[in-house]
Amino acid sequence: TLLRGCVLRNVEHVYGLVIYTGDDTKVRVKSKAIRTKVGRVESEINRNMKLLMGALLLVCVTGAGMFAVFADGDGLLHTYMQPEPLSGVGIFEKVLTFFLLEAQFVPVSLYVSMRVVRLVQKFFLEKDLGMYFEDAAVVRATRGEEGEYPTQVRTMDLLDEIGQVTHIFSDKTGTLTGNYMEFRKVCVNGISYGLGTTQIGLD
Structure with missing residues (x-):
């Protein structure tokens, strides 16, 4: 009998050796309750x-x-x-x-008032043109049917945290870079190389 989430393909049977059991199994680790995010x-x-x-x-x-x-x-x-x-x-x-x-x-x-305020914040965030992304190439290819991406608020519990963000850490997997990276500036031994000008014209 296979564990939940395991699938047997291309063969009729398989031999397996159980190394991790109980709470150490992959299925058990991934099935743990998700911690609720609270601001x-x-x-x-x-x-x-x-x-x-x-x-x-x-x-x-x-x-x-x-x-x-x-x-x-x-x-x-x-x-x-x-x-x-x-x-x-x-x-x-x-x-x-x-x-x-x-x-x-x-x-x-007070809880009801907070929900109403966050609902209004969600509306303004999703309608904010400053947080609106338009992929010109996709828009031209689809004649305006696709390529326009407004802000999507997936949870309202953390809206009040946005104004308190001071640092953003990213692993550069493309989430923030859009899979497009270009050399701007680097500092080696106190010497700066490159202009450091970004797409929005800031130094």
């Missing part, structure tokens, strides 16, 4: 949300405890508040009551 802003908001939720829980528990003390003491003089002695269930109900009263303490709508 700095969203990470900071998530951390602050946890702090606010903790503070809200503390306020609710404190309020329920103070109400229990009030019900056992001076609360008996204020019959309109119905300060009956609280049991375990009653205290839990008071915690929920304070939670409903103080729920606005946590700005849950």
Whole structure:
């Protein structure tokens, strides 16, 4: 029986020797869960949300405890508040009551606002002519049917990270160079060779 993802071709049978097993196999290594990419802003908001939720829980528990003390003491003089002695269930109900009263303490709508802002950012990025690429040769060959490539936003979670980029590292495989490289400038032992002028006219 072959492993998932393995295909036997051109022969009827094959002999194999198992060297890596368990989590070391290629299939297992590639089947690991992909880590979700989260921007700095969203990470900071998530951390602050946890702090606010903790503070809200503390306020609710404190309020329920103070109400229990009030019900056992001076609360008996204020019959309109119905300060009956609280049991375990009653205290839990008071915690929920304070939670409903103080729920606005946590700005849950902030996540919705962030999504709306990123949706608008996505629209402007995809319509930005400064980030629009046109391959003239392909356009001429296809009479304008192909060769025009606007920006494509594949994930909106990292849009706020674009303005924080300071360095770009590339292995020169053609992703950034378009499989076209030309000598511009090199510095050897402190001596510069070449003009260093780029296609956009910068030195």
